[in-house]
Amino acid sequence: MGGSELILQETRGSLALLRLNRPQALNALNHALMDELENALDRIEKDAAIRAVVIAGSERAFAAGADIKEMDSKTSEQMSADPHLGRWDKLGAFPKPTIAAVSGFALGGGCELALACDMIVASESAVFGQPEILIGVIPGAGGTVRLAKALGKQRAMELVLTGRRVTAREAAALGLVNRVAPVESYLDEALKLAEQVAAQPPLAARAAKTSILHALDVGLSDALSAERRLFWELFDTEDQKEGMKAFVEKRKAVFRGR
Numbered sequence: 001m002g003g004s005e006l007i008l009q010e011t012r013g014s015l016a017l018l019r020l021n022r023p024q025a026l027n028a029l030n031h032a033l034m035d036e037l038e039n040a041l042d043r044i045e046k047d048a049a050i051r052a053v054v055i056a057g058s059e060r061a062f063a064a065g066a067d068i069k070e071m072d073s074k075t076s077e078q079m080s081a082d083p084h085l086g087r088w089d090k091l092g093a094f095p096k097p098t099i100a101a102v103s104g105f106a107l108g109g110g111c112e113l114a115l116a117c118d119m120i121v122a123s124e125s126a127v128f129g130q131p132e133i134l135i136g137v138i139p140g141a142g143g144t145v146r147l148a149k150a151l152g153k154q155r156a157m158e159l160v161l162t163g164r165r166v167t168a169r170e171a172a173a174l175g176l177v178n179r180v181a182p183v184e185s186y187l188d189e190a191l192k193l194a195e196q197v198a199a200q201p202p203l204a205a206r207a208a209k210t211s212i213l214h215a216l217d218v219g220l221s222d223a224l225s226a227e228r229r230l231f232w233e234l235f236d237t238e239d240q241k242e243g244m245k246a247f248v249e250k251r252k253a254v255f256r257g258r
């Protein structure tokens with residue numbers, strides 16, 4: 001296990017595992033922690049050997065929100081001049097596949113951090129929620145937007161307007177998480193899913209992620225045109241030639257990320 005204090009980074013083959021490490025504050029996402037997370041992601045982006053990222057917290061808390069003690073006395077002007085919230089968007093647009101492995105509390109900015117990832121694997125003890133309304137604000141790091149896109153209007157309204165917490169099982173029924181596993185194995189489940197994704201040709205994985213995120217952002221015909229362009233572009237890659245040739249020759253493809 002290497003890395004700096006607030007983010008522990010481990011490399012497992014072609015995966016990076018990033019663990020939020022501020023246990024005394026239930027991994028509340030203060031500036032220092034999000035700074036380290038951003039720096040770790042910047043390094044991973046440049047490292048061609050890493051093909052997928054798993055972000056986890058501890059068993060007790062994925063993250064209990066943005067750090068309330070850092071913002072309780074801030075003004076609107078100060079908040080709007082602060083680049084902090086942009087880091088959630090940067091994670092959302094990260095070019096390699098990302099999976100949140102969530103156990104315990106994923107509240108407020110913590111829930112938004114999980115939502116910014118491509119997929120979520122939850123432990124049976126996971127608790128999701130957007131409790132910001134209970135402290136006089138709204139989710140400011142994508143919660144209203146990503147929940148509305150992921151769950152639809154009615155469900156997003158209920159969660160955001162009541163601040164109610166949902167269990168892992170309810171989150172699965174709502175379509176908020178990809179799968180639920182026992183506390184003892186949720187992290188392994190997340191790593192297994194990440195391995196499956198990391199084994200795919202990376203340029204195709206990147207194009208797939210780009211297209212899905214774009215589809216959530218624009219109208220249908222723009223999204224379909226963009227998908228087609230990304231599809232066409234892959235025909236200039238070695239991995240497309242190898243993948244299709246291997247199929248025809250009835251052998252396993254060897255992808256090189258080119």
Ligand code: HXC
Pocket residue numbers: 024025026028029064065066067068069085105107108109110112131132135138139140141
């Ligand atoms: C700062 C936090 C924190 C937070 C917990 N702590 N959540 N500090 N910001 N979001 C600290 C507590 O102050 C306490 O520190 C320690 O972590 C342990 O928490 P307890 O409350 O003692 O634990 P427990 O009784 O088990 O309750 C757990 C909890 C509760 C239900 C998760 O801590 C809680 O309600 N936290 C706040 C959840 C929340 O409102 N999140 C949304 C934040 S706003 P001390 O020093 O007292 O031991 C937000 C905005 C998003 O996220 C938009 C921008 C990103």
